[in-house]
Amino acid sequence: MRSRVELFEKIRRDRRLEDLSIRELADRHGTHRRTVRQALEDAVPPPRKVYPERPRPAIDEYVVVIDAWLIADEKAPRKQRHTARRVWQRLVAEHQATCAEVTVSRYVARRRVELGLETREVSIPQSHLPGAEAEVDFGEFYATIAGLVVKCWMFVMRLSHSGKAFHVAFATQAQEAFLEGHVLAFEYFGGVPGRIRYDNLKPAVIRVLKGRDRTESERFTALRSHYGFDSFFCRPGIDGAHEKGGVEGEIGRFRRRHLVPVPKVASLAELNELIAAADVVDDDRVITGRPITIGAAFAIETTELMGLPAEVFDCARLLNARVDNRARVSVRQCFYSVPARYAGRRLPVRLAARTVEVYDGPRLVASHERAVGRYVEVLVLDHYLEVLKTKPGALPGATALAQAKARGVFTASHQSYWDAARSTRGDAKGTRALIAILLAHRSMPAGALIAAMDRAVTSGCLDPETVLIDARRAMAPLAPVAAIGALARYDRPPPSLADYDDLLTGSDS
Structure with a gap:
């Protein structure tokens, strides 16, 4: 369908070349003579006629x-x-x-x-100096970790000038993850921006006051003081989302670009390796309207960032937890094992975003990767060995044993030795023999013990003490064998007893 401008052009051309009449032009182009007159008067069609508002009898x-x-x-x-x-x-x-x-x-x-009841808010375009400002937020996404679909939280810090962003996944968006995200981002950037924009996240804000005033948490204030940056809090709710639109858009873009399809990994650490690789890929991206890549812009901005302090900020939260009768401490609705001798005691717990450490005074007694989810048990088989010596029948169904097999700590060699020991010694004695070797893992290399168990199964000599001796023999380096000729330098002449004869006979020899 041709436009009215094109129609007017054809009418004017035919009139100019063939000198046709208005009637002939109307017949040729199948239009009204009024339209022909309008075309001859002006090449631009007149605006459409404004019709009066139609009546609305129904309303x-x-x-x-x-x-x-x-x-x-x-x-x-x-x-x-x-x-x-x-x-x-x-x-x-x-x-x-x-x-x-x-x-x-x-x-x-x-x-x-x-009536003016609905108004469209207008935003003002902003320019950001290098190193002057950054934006922080959390974004949620899902990942398949060890076969389970888990909801994760992605901490994102985006530098406003270059658009360079840092991403890291956590199993929670609690304060320890919020603080650790800052520490990791500052290390990644190699510096600290002058000011950071936030929405009113609970890890940073205890209470929203009038205007921009906030009652901030003590830990967040300590972090800000340690690194020397200023904070800026956006208006609550959706009204303030545009005030940090850069990081809001970055979360959605990164999720669509690098987390589709849903990633499948064995652990949270592997997931963060994928995210770190995606950050490197994004350095070659060019933001619409900018002349250089994000990586090139960041190279310029990094020189304007504030320097890092000499000491790293400690993001962990210190707690106290009671060890239950299953040698576990409960932290954030998850259970972590400790050595069984601590059952019934209260122990200090250092809770970080990705690790859980349990102490007995200054001594570290247990360290675990932080669990993902709720009511998850993270158990270490070594913590229960002293109890299993007196309760060997509990080992086959132990949750700690199942987790040790899943992590690859309890190998096929352990299982082969255990099966052989039980078949020759009986269930209880065979299990105790295995436990004796498992206890030796605390002081001896796992490779030497595994090799010794394999030789024991092959030879049929399954006594645990023999296995340990064999492992120590493999560990101890043998003295080098010297050639006989090299020992000549140690030769000495045989001693003479003539002096003793003189003493006995009283004569000079």
């Missing part, structure tokens, strides 16, 4: 009522104001209106704008 008698309701809504609570559907329902119920719902919704949408 005209209710417009005064509807306007009154909309104006009164200004004083009503925001969540209890009229929607277009509710306006239509009231018209039908209270005024016996017969108009369609769509007629009411179209009028309400237009009338709200005319």
Whole structure:
């Protein structure tokens, strides 16, 4: 379908070349003579005729009522104001209106704008100096970790000037993850921006006060003091989302670009390796409207960042937990094992974003990777060996044994030796023999013990003490064998006993 401009061009060309009349031009182009006259007068078609507003007999008698309701809504609570559907329902119920719902919704949408009840907020474009500002936020995503679909939280810090962003995944968005994300981001950037924008995250803000004032958490204040940056908090809710739109958009872009399809990994550490590789790939990306890549812009910005302090900020939270009768401490609804001798005691726990460490005074007694989820047990078989010596029947069904097999700590060699020992010594004695070797793992290399167990199974000599002796023999380096000729330098002449004979006979020899 040709446009009116093209039609006008053809009419004017035919008149100019063939000198056709208005009637002939109208017949040739299949249009009204009035259109031909308009084309001959001006190459640009005239604007369309403005028609008067059509009557609205179905709704005209209710417009005064509807306007009154909309104006009164200004004083009503925001969540209890009229929607277009509710306006239509009231018209039908209270005024016996017969108009369609769509007629009411179209009028309400237009009338709200005319009455000034709905306004579109305008944002001001911003320019950011190198190293002056960054934005921080958490974004959620899902990943398949060890066969389970788990909800994870991605900490993101984005430098406003270059657009360079740091991403790291945590199993939680608690304060220890929030603080550790900052520490890791500053190390990644090699410096600290002058000011960081936040929304009102609970790890940083205890209470939102009037305006921009906030009651901040002590740990966040300590982090800010340690690194020397300033904080800026956006307006609460969706009204303040545009104030840190850079990181909001970055979370969505990164999730669509690098986390689709849903990643499948064996551990959270492997997931973070994938995310770190994606950060490197993004260095070659060019943000729309900018002349250079993100990596090139970051190389310029990094020189303007503040330097890192000499000491790293400690992000961990210190807790105290009681060891239950299963030699576990409960931390954030997950259970972590400790050596069985601590059952019934209260021990200090150092809770970090990715690790859980348990102490007995200054001594570290257990260290675990932080669990993902709730009511998850993280157990170490070594913590239960002293108990299993007296309860060997509990080993086959032990949860700690199943987890040791899953982690590869309890190998096929251990299982072969255990099966052989039980078949020759009986279940209890065979299991105790295995436990004796497992206890030796605390002081001897695992490779030497595994090799010794394999030789024991092959030879049929399954005594645990023999296995340990064999492992120590393999560990001890043998003295080098010297050649016989090299020992000549140690030769000495045989001693003479003539002096003793002189003493006995009293004569000179």
